[in-house]
Amino acid sequence: MKLFNVKKVDEVRKILDDVFSDACSKYELIPIEKSLGRVVYEDLYSPIDLPEFSRAVVDGYAVLSDDTHGAGESMPVFLNVIGRVDMGKAATESVKSSTAIYVPTGAMIPPGADAVVMIEYVENLDENTIAVYTPVAPGHGIIKKGDDIKKGHKLLSKGKRIRARDIGVLSALGIEFIKVYEKIKVSVISTGDEIVYPFGEVSFGQIRDINTNLLSAMAEESGADVSLKLLVKDDFDRLKEAINKALQVSDIIVLSGGSSVGAKDMTAKAIESLEDGKIFVHGVAVKPGKPTIIGKVENKAIFGLPGHPSSAMIIYKLFVDYLIRKYYSMNEDIIYVEALCSENIHSEPGKETYQPVELIEKDGTYEAVPIYGKSAAISKIAKSIGYIKIAENKEGIKKGEKVRVALF
Amino acid sequence: MKLFNVKKVDEVRKILDDVFSDACSKYELIPIEKSLGRVVYEDLYSPIDLPEFSRAVVDGYAVLSDDTHGAGESMPVFLNVIGRVDMGKAATESVKSSTAIYVPTGAMIPPGADAVVMIEYVENLDENTIAVYTPVAPGHGIIKKGDDIKKGHKLLSKGKRIRARDIGVLSALGIEFIKVYEKIKVSVISTGDEIVYPFGEVSFGQIRDINTNLLSAMAEESGADVSLKLLVKDDFDRLKEAINKALQVSDIIVLSGGSSVGAKDMTAKAIESLEDGKIFVHGVAVKPGKPTIIGKVENKAIFGLPGHPSSAMIIYKLFVDYLIRKYYSMNEDIIYVEALCSENIHSEPGKETYQPVELIEKDGTYEAVPIYGKSAAISKIAKSIGYIKIAENKEGIKKGEKVRVALF
Numbered sequence: 001m002k003l004f005n006v007k008k009v010d011e012v013r014k015i016l017d018d019v020f021s022d023a024c025s026k027y028e029l030i031p032i033e034k035s036l037g038r039v040v041y042e043d044l045y046s047p048i049d050l051p052e053f054s055r056a057v058v059d060g061y062a063v064l065s066d067d068t069h070g071a072g073e074s075m076p077v078f079l080n081v082i083g084r085v086d087m088g089k090a091a092t093e094s095v096k097s098s099t100a101i102y103v104p105t106g107a108m109i110p111p112g113a114d115a116v117v118m119i120e121y122v123e124n125l126d127e128n129t130i131a132v133y134t135p136v137a138p139g140h141g142i143i144k145k146g147d148d149i150k151k152g153h154k155l156l157s158k159g160k161r162i163r164a165r166d167i168g169v170l171s172a173l174g175i176e177f178i179k180v181y182e183k184i185k186v187s188v189i190s191t192g193d194e195i196v197y198p199f200g201e202v203s204f205g206q207i208r209d210i211n212t213n214l215l216s217a218m219a220e221e222s223g224a225d226v227s228l229k230l231l232v233k234d235d236f237d238r239l240k241e242a243i244n245k246a247l248q249v250s251d252i253i254v255l256s257g258g259s260s261v262g263a264k265d266m267t268a269k270a271i272e273s274l275e276d277g278k279i280f281v282h283g284v285a286v287k288p289g290k291p292t293i294i295g296k297v298e299n300k301a302i303f304g305l306p307g308h309p310s311s312a313m314i315i316y317k318l319f320v321d322y323l324i325r326k327y328y329s330m331n332e333d334i335i336y337v338e339a340l341c342s343e344n345i346h347s348e349p350g351k352e353t354y355q356p357v358e359l360i361e362k363d364g365t366y367e368a369v370p371i372y373g374k375s376a377a378i379s380k381i382a383k384s385i386g387y388i389k390i391a392e393n394k395e396g397i398k399k400g401e402k403v404r405v406a407l408f
Numbered sequence: 409m410k411l412f413n414v415k416k417v418d419e420v421r422k423i424l425d426d427v428f429s430d431a432c433s434k435y436e437l438i439p440i441e442k443s444l445g446r447v448v449y450e451d452l453y454s455p456i457d458l459p460e461f462s463r464a465v466v467d468g469y470a471v472l473s474d475d476t477h478g479a480g481e482s483m484p485v486f487l488n489v490i491g492r493v494d495m496g497k498a499a500t501e502s503v504k505s506s507t508a509i510y511v512p513t514g515a516m517i518p519p520g521a522d523a524v525v526m527i528e529y530v531e532n533l534d535e536n537t538i539a540v541y542t543p544v545a546p547g548h549g550i551i552k553k554g555d556d557i558k559k560g561h562k563l564l565s566k567g568k569r570i571r572a573r574d575i576g577v578l579s580a581l582g583i584e585f586i587k588v589y590e591k592i593k594v595s596v597i598s599t600g601d602e603i604v605y606p607f608g609e610v611s612f613g614q615i616r617d618i619n620t621n622l623l624s625a626m627a628e629e630s631g632a633d634v635s636l637k638l639l640v641k642d643d644f645d646r647l648k649e650a651i652n653k654a655l656q657v658s659d660i661i662v663l664s665g666g667s668s669v670g671a672k673d674m675t676a677k678a679i680e681s682l683e684d685g686k687i688f689v690h691g692v693a694v695k696p697g698k699p700t701i702i703g704k705v706e707n708k709a710i711f712g713l714p715g716h717p718s719s720a721m722i723i724y725k726l727f728v729d730y731l732i733r734k735y736y737s738m739n740e741d742i743i744y745v746e747a748l749c750s751e752n753i754h755s756e757p758g759k760e761t762y763q764p765v766e767l768i769e770k771d772g773t774y775e776a777v778p779i780y781g782k783s784a785a786i787s788k789i790a791k792s793i794g795y796i797k798i799a800e801n802k803e804g805i806k807k808g809e810k811v812r813v814a815l816f
Binding site: 051169196373 | 440441444458459460461493494495496497498499514515516551556557563571572573574575576577578579580581582583584600601602603604606607608610611612613614615616617618619620621622624625626628629717721743745746767772773781785786787789790792812815816
């Protein structure tokens with residue numbers, strides 16, 4: 001095994017950027033009604049002006065604004081009502097000087113008219129005549145064609161995750177289908193002689209497999225599809241076989257190691273033994289998660305995560321989730337929650353520390369409570385809603401200090 | 409139509425609590441591997457102790473702590489090595505006085521032993537003898553049976569949405585299936601003479617339907633299934649027919665009105681014309697969203713939302729999402745994002761104001777930028793990431809004031 005320098009998070013991410021710069025950019029065209037949560041494949045522009053025609057935004061009379069010039073409470077202007085526009089119908093008749101056409105809110109503005117006088121300022125004198133008691137400026141009471149969204153306006157950027165409101169916007173513009181990224185396919189492989197299928201009876205000494213289901217669910221949360229889940233013993237040939245199987249069906253392979261001595265080396269050796277297999281990262285300067293491996297086979301990324309679930313979760317978030325987001329061209333739009341730290345937190349200088357925390361709400365502010373416990377502890381995972389990062393040059397965090405919590 | 413008092417948000421929620429206190433509590437039993445995002449149906453307790461057996465947390469020798477008493481760098485204690493425990497295997501042999509058994513990290517502690525001496529403090533003299541250079545206290549190097557999670561400990565509360573880490577915890581405990589709430593079934597009906605199917609060519613004067621797809625996607629985000637989507641004209645009989653259809657297949661019906669005069673009354677009348685149909689809320693003291701209707705037929709909730717998409721979104725969040733969460737027994741675990749307001753916001757006294765905002769990150773803090781524009785404007789919806797609430801007795805918000813943003 002070659003010796004690698006232990007790397008910092010930013011260095012590792014830079015390597016991921018470089019090594020996997022042009023992988024995974026397949027798209028599919030799907031109905032917008034099925035697109036919630038999917039990621040936009042290319043910038044999307046409005047194909048039309050919105051509104052598609054000038055509309056009334058009040059109930060009133062479409063007029064020529066010039067005709068209302070000088071109108072006032074004591075000196076109305078009289079106009080001849082020549083018709084009405086019904087909701088949802090095209091306005092065919094034109095408004096000419098001294099005439100008006102009734103328009104309800106949302107109706108199309110008839111040709112010729114450049115303003116709408118609200119009914120509140122109008123008196124109906126007879127069936128065909130109104131008195132207008134206020135002057136209106138051009139454009140009053142109207143939303144003009146294209147005022148809301150112009151044809152060609154950028155609606156969605158490549159890499160954006162589609163939310164409900166986006167689907168609303170696309171509907172408004174008549175966009176029925178959208179190009180989204182094909183889902184990244186992830187295989188999850190757990191290794192360890194002591195690790196067994198989690199359900200049913202297990203023998204003394206055996207440990208139920210956590211990481212396969214944990215990391216698979218995390219991959220789903222990242223917007224990936226899990227194509228294969230495997231559990232293998234710490235055996236070189238079986239591990240190599242498992243990786244080969246996973247390579248057939250996935251873009252990313254996430255291994256997590258047992259804690260037995262030498263298991264980590266086995267992962268690295270298995271990757272290097274494959275044709276075109278390379279290791280880029282062997283060890284990261286992160287607490288927890290030092291024994292992290294990142295490699296590549298056939299342009300597919302292979303991650304070797306620590307075996308302890310709580311460390312695996314953090315390394316997953318720092319690198320695997322990062323790569324999936326990169327494949328999807330997603331910007332770093334993680335929403336942080338601001339909180340006050342509930343107690344002093346120590347950190348190891350020279351290492352970035354990622355401390356899992358609980359969030360407790362108190363009178364409208366959040367308190368971040370660090371979760372301690374051995375890194376294998378499941379109770380720790382159960383409570384951790386997110387983590388805070390302590391920079392390598394910072395000596396811990398003081399009680400009451402403001403921190404930013406990244407959610408798991 | 410009866411006259412109703414315009415109600416405040418809390419009053420409306422109180423009514424929802426009372427009227428729909430015991431509806432919708434069906435569950436299904438599903439594999440935990442398929443449970444991401446689903447809602448826990450009943451409190452769940454650990455069926456086992458974790459770990460299920462006492463385990464070594466270091467590589468070393470399982471010993472009787474008493475034997476190491478007095479050991480030191482210059483005065484080792486000599487022990488007879490009588491075996492080793494392999495990872496994943498049961499420990500069968502017992503440790504007795506003056507003996508030791510090798511245990512790797514994670515291995516089962518052999519009967520008799522009450523501590524593990526790390527290999528760093530041990531010298532191997534020959535195949536069967538070690539010198540121990542440090543004393544160890546009882547429990548040292550061991551995680552005891554049940555130390556992580558005790559049998560009977562509450563793992564998940566009723567009403568919790570299942571996250572990846574929960575699936576990890578359930579795996580660790582051998583829990584293969586979990587009771588989750590059956591998904592609430594929502595029907596979405598949009599009304600309006602001018603509203604047409606959103607895709608393809610539309611005529612002048614017609615408006616593409618936004619609310620059906622917008623509110624359906626929001627219902628999905630709330631964790632509901634959309635069972636029916638309908639678009640109907642402002643016609644009493646057709647509306648009644650649509651509601652009747654929706655009643656067959658859904659727990660909640662979400663109507664949203666066209667903006668034509670009288671459309672709102674029609675919704676109320678249609679509800680009241682149905683057998684057992686009742687209206688509980690007719691108008692809420694919320695800006696925007698005053699013309700909100702809430703009724704009930706056959707124990708199913710019917711909401712009449714404003715026709716303007718941006719108002720409909722807010723009213724959906726305030727009441728429909730609230731009711732879905734209530735049905736799922738979810739606690740108010742909305743995560744707010746703290747931000748500084750980018751400019752003064754005015755509000756109408758006597759009304760709670762819900763102001764949509766954009767969030768802009770600047771040097772690690774968020775700025776909340778209010779989104780203005782006519783409430784029908786789609787560009788406004790596209791930008792709104794969430795909203796801030798201005799209490800009815802508060803006269804707006806000042807530039808630079810700290811606000812909490814609830815995300816859409």
